[in-house]
Amino acid sequence: MQLTKIPSTTGSLNSSINRGNTYKAIVLSLVFVVIALTLIPIFYLLMRAFQKPVAEIWALLFRPKTLEVVLTTSLLVVAVVALTALVGILIATGLHFVKLPFRATFLILLVIPLAIPSYVFTYTWIALLPSFSGFLAAVFILFLTTLPYVILASLAGLRRVDGSQIEVARSFGFNNAQIFFKVVLPQIRGHISGGVLLVGLYTMSDFGAVSLLNVDTLTVTIQNMYRASYDRNAAAVISLLLVFLSALFVITDERFKSKNLLNKTTKTTGTKVYTISSKPYQITLISVFAVNTLVAVAVPVYVLLTRFINNPVAIDWRSIATASISTVVVAFFGAVIALVLSIPVGVLLSEKPTRYSRITNRVILIGHALPGVVVGLALVAFGSKLGFIYQTTFLLAFAYALLFLAKSVASMSGSLAKVPEGAKEVAATLGMNKWAVLKNVVTPIAAPGIALGTTLVFLTAMKELPATLMLRPTGFETLATQIWSSAAISRFNEAAPYALVLLIIAAVPTFILSRPDRVDKALTTQEIRG
Amino acid sequence: MTTLEIKNLDVSFGEKKILDNLSFNLDSGQIAALLGPSGCGKTTLLRSIAGLIQPDAGTIRFGKQLVSLSSLSLPAHKRKIGYVPQEGALFPHLNIAQNIAFGIDRSAFTKEQIKQVVKEMLTLIDLVGFDKRMPNELSGGQQTRVALARALAVKPAMILLDEPFSALDAQLRAELRTDVIKLLRTQKTTAILVTHDREEALVSSDVVALMRDGKIMQQGSPEQVYSSPTSATTAMSTGDTLVLSAKRLVNGQTNYLFNPINLDANILEIGEVVIRPEEIKISKDLSSAKIIGEITKIDYYGHDAMVEIAVSNESVQVRIPGPAKYATGEKVALEHLGPIRFFANSKS
Numbered sequence: 030m031q032l033t034k035i036p037s038t039t040g041s042l043n044s045s046i047n048r049g050n051t052y053k054a055i056v057l058s059l060v061f062v063v064i065a066l067t068l069i070p071i072f073y074l075l076m077r078a079f080q081k082p083v084a085e086i087w088a089l090l091f092r093p094k095t096l097e098v099v100l101t102t103s104l105l106v107v108a109v110v111a112l113t114a115l116v117g118i119l120i121a122t123g124l125h126f127v128k129l130p131f132r133a134t135f136l137i138l139l140v141i142p143l144a145i146p147s148y149v150f151t152y153t154w155i156a157l158l159p160s161f162s163g164f165l166a167a168v169f170i171l172f173l174t175t176l177p178y179v180i181l182a183s184l185a186g187l188r189r190v191d192g193s194q195i196e197v198a199r200s201f202g203f204n205n206a207q208i209f210f211k212v213v214l215p216q217i218r219g220h221i222s223g224g225v226l227l228v229g230l231y232t233m234s235d236f237g238a239v240s241l242l243n244v245d246t247l248t249v250t251i252q253n254m255y256r257a258s259y260d261r262n263a264a265a266v267i268s269l270l271l272v273f274l275s276a277l278f279v280i281t282d283e284r285f286k287s288k289n290l291l292n293k294t295t296k297t298t299g300t301k302v303y304t305i306s307s308k309p310y311q312i313t314l315i316s317v318f319a320v321n322t323l324v325a326v327a328v329p330v331y332v333l334l335t336r337f338i339n340n341p342v343a344i345d346w347r348s349i350a351t352a353s354i355s356t357v358v359v360a361f362f363g364a365v366i367a368l369v370l371s372i373p374v375g376v377l378l379s380e381k382p383t384r385y386s387r388i389t390n391r392v393i394l395i396g397h398a399l400p401g402v403v404v405g406l407a408l409v410a411f412g413s414k415l416g417f418i419y420q421t422t423f424l425l426a427f428a429y430a431l432l433f434l435a436k437s438v439a440s441m442s443g444s445l446a447k448v449p450e451g452a453k454e455v456a457a458t459l460g461m462n463k464w465a466v467l468k469n470v471v472t473p474i475a476a477p478g479i480a481l482g483t484t485l486v487f488l489t490a491m492k493e494l495p496a497t498l499m500l501r502p503t504g505f506e507t508l509a510t511q512i513w514s515s516a517a518i519s520r521f522n523e524a525a526p527y528a529l530v531l532l533i534i535a536a537v538p539t540f541i542l543s544r545p546d547r548v549d550k551a552l553t554t555q556e557i558r559g
Numbered sequence: 560m561t562t563l564e565i566k567n568l569d570v571s572f573g574e575k576k577i578l579d580n581l582s583f584n585l586d587s588g589q590i591a592a593l594l595g596p597s598g599c600g601k602t603t604l605l606r607s608i609a610g611l612i613q614p615d616a617g618t619i620r621f622g623k624q625l626v627s628l629s630s631l632s633l634p635a636h637k638r639k640i641g642y643v644p645q646e647g648a649l650f651p652h653l654n655i656a657q658n659i660a661f662g663i664d665r666s667a668f669t670k671e672q673i674k675q676v677v678k679e680m681l682t683l684i685d686l687v688g689f690d691k692r693m694p695n696e697l698s699g700g701q702q703t704r705v706a707l708a709r710a711l712a713v714k715p716a717m718i719l720l721d722e723p724f725s726a727l728d729a730q731l732r733a734e735l736r737t738d739v740i741k742l743l744r745t746q747k748t749t750a751i752l753v754t755h756d757r758e759e760a761l762v763s764s765d766v767v768a769l770m771r772d773g774k775i776m777q778q779g780s781p782e783q784v785y786s787s788p789t790s791a792t793t794a795m796s797t798g799d800t801l802v803l804s805a806k807r808l809v810n811g812q813t814n815y816l817f818n819p820i821n822l823d824a825n826i827l828e829i830g831e832v833v834i835r836p837e838e839i840k841i842s843k844d845l846s847s848a849k850i851i852g853e854i855t856k857i858d859y860y861g862h863d864a865m866v867e868i869a870v871s872n873e874s875v876q877v878r879i880p881g882p883a884k885y886a887t888g889e890k891v892a893l894e895h896l897g898p899i900r901f902f903a904n905s906k907s
Binding site for chain 1: 606609610611634635636637638639640641642643644645646647648649650651652653661662664706709710713719
């Protein structure tokens with residue numbers, strides 16, 4: 030039938046049929062722009078790397094030094110991941126099932142290390158024990174730094190385990206260990222794998238701790254090559270190697286993830302909480318919490334405070350204020366850029382899976398695997414081509430956005446996916462077009478989760494070190510760079526005030542994030558999506 | 560006046576044909592029930608009417624207005640119909656009053672007028688005083704009532720209900736159904752109710768459309784579809800059914816279990832007789848009985864009982880008013896009170 034044959038009463042039919050397609054086209058083209066931006070670093074690294082002859086690239090990749098560094102990095106990742114997963118899952122399980130006094134306080138004490146960057150952890154421990162150095166020390170520090178990720182992710186998963194299932198298992202005569210392995214663990218596997226992903230990528234991309242502890246990992250090697258600036262093309266080659274290893278880790282983790290967690294309709298309401306009140310469990314847990322609080326909270330805070338008080342040099346309050354403002358402002362803009370970029374991607378990923386959304390998801394995951402050193406290096410190359418943004422705070426904020434885009438996208442798509450399909454459809458039948466539905470239904474329901482995801486990006490960006498070191502404009506100092514420049518040359522007293530301020534500022538978003546229901550909104554969503 | 564006219568509608572999801580050349584009409588003010596097993600396409604039909612799905616072919620008209628033609632379709636937000644999905648889908652971030660007022664055009668009505676409509680609706684659904692509550696503080700039945708009020712508040716030309724009572728327990732379900740139907744009737748709203756519950760379809764509607772495999776098999780008043788099914792399958796869609804093999808004879812008589820006349824007369828065609836369980840009478844008096852069977856099972860429901868009786872090689876289900884005065888193993892006389900609904904086997 031021809032369009033022209035439509036009776037005049039269908040004028041409205043004619044004019045509005047293409048709306049749905051316009052919406053799709055707009056979303057897809059915006060997603061395309063975001064993907065192009067995400068791929069800038071990899072594109073520049075490839076360009077740089079292949080300025081070298083292939084034979085030289087080969088020689089560089091297979092020289093003994095490179096292999097040694099790759100081995101050290103891999104061992105470090107395996108050790109940290111294994112340790113955090115084991116301890117984190119046990120702590121989370123205890124916290125969830127065992128009836129405890131001051132449960133909320135314990136949770137905050139377990140999560141607060143998120144506010145402490147790994148390089149601050151390291152330098153406080155070195156200040157305390159001057160011989161603190163080497164591989165095992167790095168494992169210890171990175172374990173303390175990343176433990177909260179696994180605890181939060183596992184807790185989020187445990188909240189979804191229905192207590193009545195455990196009662197059923199108990200009625201079959203299962204003991205606690207059997208229930209844990211047969212009922213609980215299989216259900217939280219997806220969440221754990223999400224937490225483990227964060228831990229692995231963090232370890233692989235960490236620069237501050239390993240550098241202070243004299244452990245030669247890939248990030249340290251890249252940073253040294255860049256600083257020595259003898260051959261930036263070689264640095265690009267090693268960067269690509271690091272990206273490859275990170276991507277390998279992401280893919281392995283994807284495999285481990287159980288498929289059913291991708292189901293959007295997992296119900297979170299109406300689950301019964303099951304609690305055990307047993308003295309031995311309570312005492313064990315509280316002891317573990319006490320030890321963790323001692324080494325992960327008390328030691329750094331104690332060292333920072335004593336160093337701060339005993340500091341013989343007059344404190345430069347003006348410089349502290351400037352660095353604080355710079356830190357907050359740049360991290361804030363980074364988080365906002367990430368938020369804006371994540372909107373089209375989140376919208377696409379929250380809808381019915383298509384070929385496009387699968388490809389987009391992959392690209393965002395690759396972006397997730399880009400360490401700060403690598404993004405820093407790539408954007409230096411990119412920025413020096415485009416002179417007008419080189420050495421600007423905008424480029425630094427953009428680097429933060431690229432680094433933490435995956436976090437932002439995860440909370441965006443997760444929050445959007447939680448908007449009930451039926452509510453959107455009803456709104457449509459009540460006379461709202463797609464944009465009105467987005468404004469009146471989708472946004473208010475999804476906003477809290479998105480806000481928490483953005484808070485997490487903001488927190489992470491404030492602590493970021495390697496990209497900040499590479500991309501900050503000359504003379505521009507953040508708290509992170511100030512701490513680093515003093516701590517790297519063992520001037521711990523001078524670093525102390527900056528570290529204390531950073532800790533206090535970072536503690537605010539950490540507090541906001543340390544309530545389980547909020548964690549659920551900010552973090553789990555991203556565990557589900559990777 | 561015809562409010563809804565659907566002609567030759569096709570909807571496919573990928574390779575799978577969900578609606579197959581379906582046609583359906585509904586008059587203004589009528590309540591129709593779409594009855595069918597899950598997967599027969601009834602929700603898809605409802606969503607096509609709502610504009611939530613774009614059909615592949617066919618037309619949908621609301622009165623004179625064409626809203627869907629082949630793959631062109633007016634989007635949902637321009638159709639002015641009320642939609643009540645399964646489990647209500649209330650907006651979780653809005654309170655009850657805001658939910659009800661959600662669809663009302665803010666530019667066309669003053670705040671006072673909107674308040675007034677909300678008040679009327681709350682009275683109508685008997686939830687006065689609940690305006691500030693949040694959806695999660697309401698029971699399932701209350702949520703369904705609010706979902707209905709939200710749809711009615713915009714005075715839609717037609718209201719579509721997708722198994723709105725399916726999440727409720729039996730008693731609440733019956734009560735709420737009665738309330739909702741009464742409400743729709745007082746408002747003179749044209750409505751389509753999707754259900755897989757036979758009783759619900761019969762008791763609520765003016766028109767029952769029996770759906771199967773993406774087609775409407777039969778459409779008519781509840782009495783029509785129940786007592787004059789067009790096939791054994793449609794009979795089974797509306798109630799318990801006994802299907803017995805039968806032969807129609809040239810002399811006009813039908814040979815089947817309850818009429819075992821000799822087959823001297825020529826057989827005209829072979830087929831089935833469809834009987835409702837309440838159309839068979841049983842008695843303890845075996846003296847003048849033509850057909851005798853033995854009770855093998857009694858399912859007692861209180862108001863009535865379903866008795867299973869072995870007759871020759873067949874097992875026959877009979878509904879008798881309770882309390883049952885029979886016991887399993889007992890021999891009883893059976894008589895078919897009629898009518899004889901004969902359906903010939905479709906010949907090759």
